């Protein structure tokens with residue numbers, strides 16, 4: 001036994017508390033989980049937006065971001081310019097200050113891809129399967145690309161001499177320069193996709209023959225048949241349907257129009273026609289049955305048309321075209337008022353009796369909508385089964401505007417992607433789920449204490465003065481510093497971006513960082529839930545411990 | 548935004564703090580800031596338990612358990628002993644609860660501060676004697692339940708910062724674990740100053756505040772945001788600096804959500820709540836006046 005003087009003056013601890021596995025106290029267990037960001041969820045082509053923004057934030061390189069983006073959408077430079085960006089409408093940042101400028105980020109990545117000549121590494125082609133695609137619009141091309149990613153080669157039949165559908169036959173170059181469209185298309189074609197242009201199915205090539213030869217067909221013919229104006233005078237040669245007018249412009253041809261051009265409609269075709277007329281040095285007047293609020297055109301485009309001081313006549317519908325000496329002198333319209341909302345939620349216009357008035361014009365461009373022309377298809381192939389892109393005929397699929405009626409580029413791209421998936425399932429007789437069905441992260445799930453208010457960085461834009469007389473592109477996109485700044489605004493909803501909060505706030509040192517990854521130390525974690533609440537992005541869940 | 552806090556970990560898990568203890572996190576952050584060359588002086592308080600039973604310890608630095616009322620005097624003594632041994636690079640850190648600071652330890656602390664003895668004193672204030680069963684202290688806020696104020700406490704919280712500032716010590720600051728960057732900066736700053744340095748850190752005790760453990764950090768953040776516990780520093784008893792001013796807006800909604808989340812305030816009537824809101828607002832204005840007063844000392 002030790003003598004008293006040999007002992008220390010007081011008791012000294014010699015061990016650590018590591019002996020005490022406080023994990024046994026726990027009723028709930030924190031778990032890292034990645035949730036679905038609402039932006040990704042809203043993108044019809046399923047882009048992993050949060051993830052490519054994170055790649056840029058972690059400075060892992062533009063190629064990596066481009067590769068990830070184009071896994072879902074082969075048209076980032078196109079979509080970065082003309083997409084309606086539903087992703088931004090559901091961006092959680094809108095509830096805080098302003099949504100992330102996703103489409104301008106996407107555009108930057110797309111443009112870098114083209115400038116640097118980024119390439120995909122695709123699997124070898126399996127020639128066993130023959131697949132035909134009718135129509136080289138965004139739906140058809142997207143389908144060809146996504147098939148190619150799965151190792152299938154397809155053959156596209158396109159009626160026109162140019163590829164791209166409305167991307168090269170409709171949308172004017174001040175919004176979408178042709179070299180961009182053609183460069184993104186060329187990248188797809190070069191990946192080993194067969195093309196027969198100037199080959200309209202029905203005219204140059206019989207549909208039945210096609211079906212016999214290919215067995216698997218994707219119909220993506222768009223909606224190009226103009227609705228008839230159907231008012232007295234509509235047959236006059238100075239009445240030029242919008243699609244035809246825009247088609248000629250896209251083809252670089254001159255179209256004869258007068259000095260004052262009445263454009264009828266409120267969609268993208270109407271606004272594109274009006275803004276093109278303006279750029280040709282003539283006076284456009286847009287006549288629309290409803291008000292600005294109901295206009296179906298993309299919001300940015302309405303804004304720009306207003307900036308360009310395009311004249312609008314709202315709540316007016318054309319009644320007849322007044323012609324003197326074989327020339328159009330004016331358009332007689334009737335005033336409308338808005339009535340009840342219909343099943344699409346839009347309020348229906350109702351004419352006001354005796355309110356006729358005249359708008360002085362010498363040319364008229366109706367842009368009142370397009371329909372699908374399926375006259376070349378025997379029977380009714382386009383009866384599409386519910387939400388899918390399968391038709392009621394085995395081996396025949398359909399998608400894009402051809403099924404939905406005039407919609408959007410990214411919806412068409414999404415439909416092409418879905419078709420490729422279902423064609424793969426059909427050919428291999430497998431059934432794979434299309435996508436996740438978990439609930440995306442909502443704003444209330446976030447802990448905004450760690451976010452500062454920062455204004456959205458706008459895309460560069462041509463000044464008004466230099467854009468009225470040319471077809472030069474209006475938007476200029478980002479430079480690198482702006483890209484960086486805008487990306488840094490992203491909340492990374494539902495997905496860990498290594499902010500360290502869980503690590504910093506754990507009172508029990510139970511969050512370990514190993515090789516850039518976080519792990520809970522369940523030996524000691526007491527399940528307090530602090531990390532769960534302090535994770536700004538809801539990337540940690542709390543689950544009850546089993547007893 | 549990403550916190551850049553020292554990677555160095557000077558505390559072990561397995562300690563005995565309740566889940567979500569703000570006091571445990573406070574020690575973890577403080578030891579990150581001060582580093583291994585630190586000696587902790589610990590009067591009786593929750594941390595006496597948290598650190599573990601003999602022969603175990605949760606911290607990787609020497610920690611001296613001492614009597615409830617003696618944090619100030621024992622720290623003075625240890626510092627003097629270190630000086631005699633020529634060990635000048637060791638920081639002495641007194642680490643006491645609100646009971647050990649506002650109440651029973653006030654004399655020893657005041658005496659040490661008057662002598663300007665060279666140590667850092669951190670009061671981790673969980674607003675009651677939590678260790679012994681949630682008895683009220685003079686740091687318990689007006690209107691709060693405690694086991695010795697079963698209806699509600701009828702006296703306001705003592706203003707310990709004013710008391711310590713009146714000693715004209717070189718550095719006094721409030722700090723919160725909900726703002727780890729600010730917390731660590733203050734401890735590092737204190738380390739570089741000689742003399743008595745005092746840090747008042749409000750920390751959530753989920754057990755005593757009767758709230759769920761996961762909101763521990765959120766509550767002390769709300770305390771800062773609502774103006775209940777503003778973050779500020781005072782140099783030499785004169786120069787006030789408000790920290791994170793853009794975070795603070797003493798408004799009704801924030802104060803109410805702070806009170807509403809805690810069971811210890813469940814008995815408050817609407818009239819009581821209004822009084823609390825008014826008191827907080829006037830305390831906030833008083834603080835702003837002191838900050839304004841800076842201009843006078845500069846002239």
Ligand SMILES: Cc1cc2nc3c(=O)[nH]c(=O)nc-3n(C[C@H](O)[C@H](O)[C@H](O)COP(=O)(O)OP(=O)(O)OC[C@H]3O[C@@H](n4cnc5c(N)ncnc54)[C@H](O)[C@@H]3O)c2cc1C
Pocket residue numbers: 082083084134135136137138139140157158159160163164165166167170171172199200201202220221222223224243246268269270272298376399400401402406407408409410412
């Ligand atoms: C003026 C205008 C502006 C627009 N602006 C926007 C915009 O800013 N943003 C947006 O998201 N959307 C916009 N849209 C809509 C968008 O262009 C379409 O939704 C999209 O192009 C549909 O793609 P798709 O592949 O289904 O069809 P399309 O792009 O129409 O392509 C169909 C292709 O099929 C070919 N085809 C048709 N019939 C046959 C046949 N029998 N045989 C062989 N080939 C055939 C056509 O020649 C065409 O190339 C706009 C549309 C117009 C008209």
Ligand SMILES: Cc1ncc(C[n+]2csc(CCOP(=O)(O)OP(=O)(O)O)c2C)c(N)n1
Pocket residue numbers: 591592593594614615616643644645646647648673674675676677678679684
């Ligand atoms: C002189 C003396 N009186 C009473 C006690 C019992 N005691 C130990 S800790 C404590 C309360 C400590 O309260 P506080 O300082 O606020 O620390 P907390 O436990 O809340 O962390 C009391 C009363 C004691 N240890 N010594």
Ligand code: SF4
Pocket residue numbers: 037038039040049050090091092093100102489490491492493
């Ligand atoms: S903040 Fe980022 S992750 Fe969240 S919805 Fe917006 S873009 Fe997506």
Ligand code: SF4
Pocket residue numbers: 030505506507508509510511520524525526527528529530531532567
């Ligand atoms: S903060 Fe720490 S102890 Fe609490 S649940 Fe998270 S890992 Fe566990």
Ligand code: SF4
Pocket residue numbers: 032495496497498499500501502503518534535536537538539540
């Ligand atoms: S707190 Fe930060 S590091 Fe931890 S899971 Fe959430 S995002 Fe990732």
Ligand SMILES: [Mg+2]
Pocket residue numbers: 644645646671672673674675676677678
């Ligand atoms: Mg206490």
